[in-house]
Amino acid sequence: MTGGEQYGVADVERGYRVGPWTVERALGSGAFGHVYAARHEDAAAEPARAALKFLPTGTHTPRQLRHLRELAEREVALLSRLRSPRLIRMHDALTVDDPGHPELDGATVLVLEEARSSLDALLTEDRTPRSGPELLAQVCEGLTQLHDAGWVHGDLKPGNVLLMPDGSARLGDFNLAPELDGTHAYAPAFATADYTPPELLWSEVGERGMRVRQTADVWAFGVLAHLVLTGSLPLPGPTPSARRDAAVRYARGEEDLRLSPGLPPLWREIVADCLARTHEERARYGSAALLERVTAAAAGRPHRRRRAPRPLLVATAALTALAAAGFGTLALLPEGQRSGPGDGRDAGAVSATVTGPPSSGRTPAVAATGWDRCAPASVCFFTGRGGTGEMCAWEGDEFNWTDGAVRCSWTGSRRPASVYNNGVADPDGYVHVVYYAEEALHRRLGCVEQGERRDLGEGAARILSHIWAKAC
Structure with missing residues (x-):
């Protein structure tokens, strides 16, 4: 932690009841709370299982620790308003009313989706997991969803990346997450030093807290990516204090950034950009643009930059x-x-x-009709068979047809019925197009080769994204 003390968090015994939930076992703990697996009293309830996060209220005057209450309120506010697929979901928020247990009385309890594990636990088992690139792409998706909604995570690290039963990743632990107020947000003066950008290591703390921006999350993602892909942190030092000093020297231009030689080439530029010395340099790499690059790297291919019209x-x-x-x-x-x-x-x-x-x-x-409406170097999807109906066309990759650089509004209610890959020679060989059923390339539906015109099958899943590829 860069500031503050470790607050006492009361342990909760097996069998303890909160509303309809019964505590079964501990899942994890941190400076601001304990998390327990729990079951609903009604086995047919949906959900029947959840994770209960008990947020600390102190050990002496629990109902009067205002600053801890504010941390709980931050997380409740964010989880109540956001329903994004890469952010952990909250089912309910309860308050313990138990004068007989003063160490718990007044505590806020968040009823969350139950995760299987965390990225921190995975890295303990395997320093460089094979699923690392895919998990990093999902983490970046979560950051993009958070940033698009106007929030800063403020404490991105392996322990706050939760792994779900299907192996996918979701961001969790939002009690330090502030909402933007203009260009800045104001967060409590707590963060994990290894994931804190240099400018915040010496930042003053005002009445509203520490001024943070979304580029703080970009820095933290760079640190996280380096750790996941190489098994080591990017800044040298045997202790957090030594690494913090190295970050300060780097930010002042006294030392260069020395990334691990084990960092895969496709990721080296991404990590270096995330770890740019200043906020102004990192501001050029917003989370949406970063997501495109990370998704390409996770797929094992260079990022194909969008060509200007x-x-x-x-x-x-x-x-x-x-x-x-x-x-x-x-x-x-x-x-x-x-x-x-x-x-x-x-x-x-x-x-x-x-x-x-x-x-x-x-x-x-x-006027051009049918297939011929598709300009050279583009891939075009049509609402009708044989290149008829409405058309949407792209020259580059697009990870979200409904909210990307080229928005295709009709895909919100209709499925493409035909496709034409009118790609031209590319110096890197990316002339074929792979298309997917979900945003950010999760479920592949098919591939159309250069020059191919094709009617899509009846009842096909809705296409929402695509990339250019070297081969089908």
Whole structure:
């Protein structure tokens, strides 16, 4: 911890009742609470099992420790408002009313999903688990969901990454998580030193707490990724204090960052960017952009950066639409050619001349139809078979069709019925397209090769994401 003391947390005996829940065994503990496995009194209840998190209220005057109560309220507020698939879910929040046990009386108890284990426990068993890259991608998903909702985790570390019965990861322990107030949030002066960015190691604590930003989580993710992939922390030192001093020297430019030679090449740039010296440098790598890179690295391939839209193609599409609306002559000036002397247009501009609806005897321009609407270098999905109906097109990877850089609104209610991979030669060989049923590439549905046009099967699961790949 970078500040504060370890608060006393009362142990809860097996068989203790809280509401309809009966404590069975301890699952884990930390500075701010104990977690227990529990069963519901009604075996048919949903859920029938849960994890009870008893948040500390002290050992002498439990109902009067206001700062501890605020920590509990933070976690309840976040879990009550967010229902994201990579954040641990809260079923209920209870208050212990038990004057006979003053060490527990007034305690807040969170009824949470029961996790199987934690990333911390997994790393104890295996310093570099094979599932590490996939788990890191899921952790990054959780951070993105948290940041998109306007929160900062504030204490990302292996013990706060929970592993569910199916082996997937979810973020937990949000009693230090603050909500953004403008560009900053205000958190209690507690954090785990090894995962705290350098600027917060000497930060002043005001009346509202310590000023933090989401880039603090980006730093913590970089530390976590280095640990998971190499079995070691990125900054040298045998103790947390020594590593904290190394972080300060690094932030001041007195030492360079020396990443482990065991860090896989695909991850080296990601970790280095997360561990940039200053908030301003890390601010360029927001969690959404970071998620794209991490997901690609977890899949064992380089990140394919999004290509900027090409003005000529955009203009061509717009002019084709005008032609389809019944306008006549449409002329494109080639790149680098002016339309005439002194007209004020820059070289390279794309120009259109619209002369009005076609008169008799004039052949109108023909708009692209069906498959041909898909521009070169794009992959296009259509609502109808044979390239008919509405179309959504991408030049790069997209991990969430409904909320990504290119939003495809109709996929919220309709499934694609056909696809055309109109990819062109790529220097890295990424010309095929793999598509998935869920965000961030969890369940593969199929692959379409370069140049292939395909009708998708009836009743196929809804496609929500895709990546370009070297091979199907």
